[in-house]
Every structure is written in structure tokens, then in C-alpha cells.
Amino acid sequence: MIALEEKILKEGVVLPGDILKVDCFLNHSIDVPFLIEMGKEIATLFENESVNKILTIETSGIPIAFAAAMFMHVPVVFAKKNKSGNISDNLYSARVESFTRKTVYDAVVSKEYLGKSDTVLLIDDFLAKGHALNGLIDIVDQAGARLVGCAIAIEKGFQGGGDKLREKGIRVESLAIIDSMTDDSLTFRK
């Protein structure tokens, strides 16, 4: 999505530790019309897949998932991040390491909201090593639901998580894939 690449170049800031700060439109302040365009793009990419549910994870995945869901006419379920270590019986859960925050948490989803009759699209804002996304895929497996693929706003291609999933045959569509990133240059995969 060219408009997203241009926006990252114009508004994004690269911080030490391979962090791309896009707080100004995606993670803290939300550029609503722009996210609606991103949602429309995701809906178009998966329009033939009979998706009946979008699964994302709190927090920053929620606005994009909401935007895509509007066009796909499906509900959004968001996994919650549970740090207590206590998981009740009525939850699916998957242990996730956070790359940015250097923390570990359990992604949890109530069994009420995901099951074997579901055809699921996963959506998240970032894909780096793929830890959060792998957790969501694990949860979809636990539920016995069908996974049609993953839609990501920004993939850090150089961290390899997306390509590992593609090698397993999972469809991963990222609206922008960053090939390399330094303080003063940022290149996208074409």
C-alpha cells in the first residue's frame, strides 16, 4: 500500500533497537480516515475467503481490525494480554514474548467467542519476529477454527517472522514490508 509506505517515510521515526515509532497515526494518536483506508485494503485482499470473524490482540491491533471489520461485515474479537499467569478453564491461551517491551504474557480468548465453526482472519499492527501472531495462530488452532491468513499493517521483513509463516503455507499480507531500517534510511520490499 503505497500510501502507507509514504506515511511511514514522512511521519515514522526510527529508534534504537529496531523500533519504528508510528505513534502519530497508528499506536497512540489514530489517524481515523487513514486507518479506514487500510481496513478497506485488507477487506479487498481477503474478500473471497468467507471470513466470519477477525481476531486481533490488544491494544494497537484493535483500530485496524475494527476498520477492516466494517467492510467485511464481521465481528472483531480481541485477545487480552494476561500477565497474572492465572488462566481459567473457559479461555484459550498462548504464551507470548513481546519483542518491543521485553515482557512475557499470555494472550487469552474466551471460548465463548471462537470455535470450530469460525473462519478467521488475524489482524495486527506490527509483525516482527511473529511472537504475537504465532500466539494468535495457536489460539485459532486450539479453537479448531479455520485460519484464512494474517493481515498486518507494518511488517519488519528483516526480522523474519512473516517469511517463516509464509514458508509454513500461511497467507500473510502486510500493507508495508520494511526490508531495512536505519536512522536515516528505510527501504520497502517491492
Place this chain on the structure above:
Amino acid sequence: MIALEEKILKEGVVLPGDILKVDCFLNHSIDVPFLIEMGKEIATLFENESVNKILTIETSGIPIAFAAAMFMHVPVVFAKKNKSGNISDNLYSARVESFTRKTVYDAVVSKEYLGKSDTVLLIDDFLAKGHALNGLIDIVDQAGARLVGCAIAIEKGFQGGGDKLREKGIRVESLAIIDSMTDDSLTFRK
């Protein structure tokens, strides 16, 4: 909003400790078309207020804020919940006690995204004792921004937080106000 009252009666579950569980459409699984209707209602209530920014707080305030922002043509800024106790200089912050979770955190907003030229509407999913909302009001004050009011999905009127704010002259519009709540009955303020 009659449709919301009906939905709470039909789908909500009252749990011990004055907790109303509306996971099935608001807090975990998101009924996107319904939230869009809620957003439209909020936009109508504040249409003459020249709002240029919506401020909410992660996580569950985000979808409603996003929906309202679509109709109001403004960006959404969401406060983050910081539990580390470390607040950097470029953040506004306010200490908040969570009623439901019995935890304390700092609501934080980057100074980049809120300032004295802003006219702000606060949006959240729940209003009980008003702790989170008071934190957001404090942040709006710190920023020197103008507060036009607060839009809430579900107010627990019997916990008094909304009325305390109204007594201070702050406009609080809740789409449903619960007057009393027990396992087998739930009444709304008319």
C-alpha cells in the same frame, strides 16, 4: 439509547461485585455495526461543540472512540496504562485506581498529541466511580486543552461517578445509565 438498554438486558450478565459483563459486544467480542451506531449517537450529541480531538483510554474505549471519530472527522488519542511508575518528561500523566481490577496505574499521553489548541471530547466504555475519567480530565487540564464533555457507553449511575462530574458542571452523556443492578433485575435511569 434504547437499543443499548435492550442489548444490555438481552446480552449482559451481572457478576458479583457490581460487575456488568458485556464481553459479548463491547469488551472482548466487538459488535462492529452496533458500535458504529453508538458512535453516530455520540457524534450527534456533540455535533455543535467544534471538537477537534477525541481522547480515550486503552483498551475498551478505543472501538467506540474510533466509531465516534469517523462521524466527527477527528483523530483519536488513546491514553496508555503505565504500570512501571516511570514517567518521562514528554508525557502528561494521572494516577488512576481501577475499580474492576483493583489495580493502580498511570494514564499517560504524549505531549505531542494534546495541547492548548485542542477542543477535546472524552470517550470511554464504562463510567462507575469515575476514576479513569477523572484521570483523563486531569490530563486535559495539564495540556491546557478545552474539555467539551464526556461520552460514555454504559454508566453505573448507582456508583455516583457521573453525577459528581455533572455537579462540577462537566457535561457527561451516557448512552445507558444503570440505576440499579442485581442478579435478576437491572433498571435504567429515564
